[in-house]
Amino acid sequence: MIKKYYLLSPGPTPVPSSVLSAAAEPIIHHRTAEFSKIFMEVTEGLKYVFGTKEDVYVLTSSGTGAMEAAVANLCSPGDQVLTINAGKFGERWGNICKAYGVINKDIVLKWGTVLPKEALEAELKANPAVKAVFATLSETSAGQIFDIQGFGEVVAKTPAVLVVDGISGLGATPCPMDEWNVDLLLTGAQKSFMIPPGLAYLACSPKAWKLVETAKCQKFYFDLKKARKNLEKQTTPWTPGVTLIIQQKKALEIIREMGLEKLYVHHRVLGDATRAGIKALGLELLAERPGNILTAVKTPAGIDGVKLVKTMQNKYMAYIAGAQDPHKGEFFRIAHLGYMGGFDIITALTALEMTLTDLGYPVVAGASIKAAEPILRENWA
Ligand SMILES: *Cc1c(COP(=O)(O)O)cnc(C)c1O
Secondary structure, eight states: OOOOOEEOSSSSOOOOHHHHHHTTSOOOOSSSHHHHHHHHHHHHHHHHHHTOSSOEEEESSOHHHHHHHHHHHHOOTTOEEEEEESSHHHHHHHHHHHHTTOEEEEEEOOTTOOOOHHHHHHHHHHOTTOOEEEEESEETTTTEEOOHHHHHHHHHTSSOEEEEEOTTTBTTBOOOTTTTTOSEEEEETTSTTOSOSOOEEEEEOHHHHHHHHHOOOOOSTTOHHHHHHHHHTTSOSSOOOHHHHHHHHHHHHHHHHHOHHHHHHHHHHHHHHHHHHHHHTTOOBSOSSBOSSEEEEEOOTTSOHHHHHHHHHHTTOEEOEEOOTTSTTTEEEEEOOSSOOHHHHHHHHHHHHHHHHHTTOOOOTTHHHHHHHHHHHHTOO
């Protein structure tokens, strides 16, 4: 077979052709009126996706850079915070806090599970000195989605701020920052924002800005006060990823044209179809509250999960994602976020069926498609 590459991972994700071709234009200088106009259009478009009246800052880094910026700008060494850890990315919050001398009480949960808002409320009551709660919207390592709206209700009643890693989730599932009382919301651009890797976005509520004013953690590149001062002049402190910002303008046009509500429905249909296909194969989901961003599937007994992902990638060139350490091989992840359509689900499920057959796991060819197809067809709008 010709080597055709199918990117089915939860980041980076496929990029629309109009967004790809925008990168082929000559480079423009970033200290120009021409660039400032594009830059301000992008920050306005980002406000729409974030659901906020606050300014959204563009950082030239991967998503983790925005996570680091959140800790460094909100906290001082020795501050007490809560980190909610139910997967690789929740765990990362704790690791960043440690690097900055911030004392995090890590609420460690089984991968794929969620924390009820009542449990967070109890933690905050028991730890009144906590300055910030670090949470995740869509835990991309395991596929579950957290009740950020509930967290917002609980945290808003306390002096603490709610910080949400919206990487992968924001833009695919609702998380209106202002309405849900999220104090710092951040994301990365290579997942639901439909551009190549290299940009991260972040916004702060007035409550978060108060902490930024007094936070003493060391920082330079990610100093949000510098970003704020520069945004007043319609620019960034350092050379931004000019080409990526131009690409983001194109991708935001696609997002705005479709509208967030329809985009959420689209992701829900892809999620429903994927889950139906997986269940039809007799396989089990990992997440207790699965999001519509990706589907994490437990590796069936007797099958080597690492080999399954490698076969899908190497033989069929279907790039789904495996499980990260320490759960390597235990499950695999099929993405359905960003610029993915209904037939990407068919591709992923068919490649999975063929791989399972190769590995000796009994499947009836087409069983997953039979379950997924009606969901796609009936909701194809
Ligand atoms: C991808 C991802 C990250 C890490 O982002 P990078 O862009 O790889 O730095 C963090 N959190 C979540 C929820 C993610 O999906």
